[in-house]
Amino acid sequence: MPWGWLDLLVFVGFAVIATILFAVLVTLGLALFHVTPAQMHGSRAVASLVEIVAQVVLDLCLLGYLAVQMRVRFRSPFWRTIGWRALQTQGASRTMAYLNLVFGGLLLGIVTSVAEAAFPPKHPLPVQTFLQDPRTALLFMLTAVVIAPVVEETFFRGYLYPVVARSFGVRTGVVVTGALFGLLHSIQLWGGWWQIALLVVVGIVFTLARARTGTVVASYILHLSYNSLQVITLLIATHGLRHMPPLQ
Numbered sequence: 001m002p003w004g005w006l007d008l009l010v011f012v013g014f015a016v017i018a019t020i021l022f023a024v025l026v027t028l029g030l031a032l033f034h035v036t037p038a039q040m041h042g043s044r045a046v047a048s049l050v051e052i053v054a055q056v057v058l059d060l061c062l063l064g065y066l067a068v069q070m071r072v073r074f075r076s077p078f079w080r081t082i083g084w085r086a087l088q089t090q091g092a093s094r095t096m097a098y099l100n101l102v103f104g105g106l107l108l109g110i111v112t113s114v115a116e117a118a119f120p121p122k123h124p125l126p127v128q129t130f131l132q133d134p135r136t137a138l139l140f141m142l143t144a145v146v147i148a149p150v151v152e153e154t155f156f157r158g159y160l161y162p163v164v165a166r167s168f169g170v171r172t173g174v175v176v177t178g179a180l181f182g183l184l185h186s187i188q189l190w191g192g193w194w195q196i197a198l199l200v201v202v203g204i205v206f207t208l209a210r211a212r213t214g215t216v217v218a219s220y221i222l223h224l225s226y227n228s229l230q231v232i233t234l235l236i237a238t239h240g241l242r243h244m245p246p247l248q
Contacts, residue, residue: 001162002074002081008163011069015062022058026050045133052130052139059151066159083158083216101209101218105225108205112198112226113233121192131234134241141231149223156181156203157210157219170211178204202226 030050070078089097130140156177165173182200189195210219238244 001166002076003069003159003163005163005167007069008160011062011065011159014065018058018061022054026054044129045136048130048133048136049139052136052143056143056147059147063151063154066154082154083162083210084154084220085215085217087213087215087217098221101221102225104209105222106229108202108222109226109229109233112202113229115198116195119194121195123191125189125192125195127188128245131238132244134244137234137238137241137244141234144227145224145231149220149227152181153206153210153216153220153223157207158216161207161210165211174204174207174211177207178202181206 066082067078070076070081074081087094087097131137160180161173161177164176168176179200181203182196182198185199186196189199206219206222209222210216212218235241
């Protein structure tokens with residue numbers, strides 16, 4: 001692992017600046033089409049679509065930053081250097097090892113869903129605004145399965161975890177990385193403190209899988225399986241996005 005705390009801080013700074021710049025560009029872009037903030041506020045579905053697309057573009061730009069850093073500064077292959085290595089099974093069946101991770105992610109999703117149902121939030125969560133319109137919900141689900149696991153595992157388990165673990169030990173690295181993963185999702189879950197706490201636990205489990213196997217592939221499979229279960233559950237609950245839940 002050739003990067004350290006300084007590289008991590010520069011990446012965080014780049015992410016903050018890129019986020020602000022994207023917000024400005026989106027605002028200017030909407031202004032060119034004579035779309036005012038009041039109109040965006042009045043059209044929740046359009047605002048949600050714009051937010052999702054902007055987030056995907058931002059995530060890909062940040063991923064590109066890391067790829068350039070690995071290739072240009074460290075002269076190393078991106079994916080392997082950042083932790084995307086083949087899963088080592090020590091002679092056991094590789095197929096079974098991957099299936100165990102898939103089922104592990106599904107089980108984690110089931111346990112989390114049951115725990116969330118036991119203590120539901122008293123008010124609608126911000127993330128629910130993405131689930132009011134079928135098109136927005138579909139795009140949100142696609143990003144949750146196709147984009148989010150790759151990007152988030154690369155950022156958290158690939159880039160952040162090794163720095164923390166090298167400085168403070170594996171246990172601290174697992175807990176800190178998992179906690180930050182959950183807390184950085186708190187914007188979407190604001191007001192659902194139990195849901196945020198559960199996501200911190202989920203992040204710790206993902207990071208533990210990465211620590212024990214030595215590869216981001218393990219945490220990615222858990223993440224992909226976990227998110228896929230959430231998507232399938234939503235599709236069932238909304239009858240294939242035909243009956244979207246009201247935001248109360």
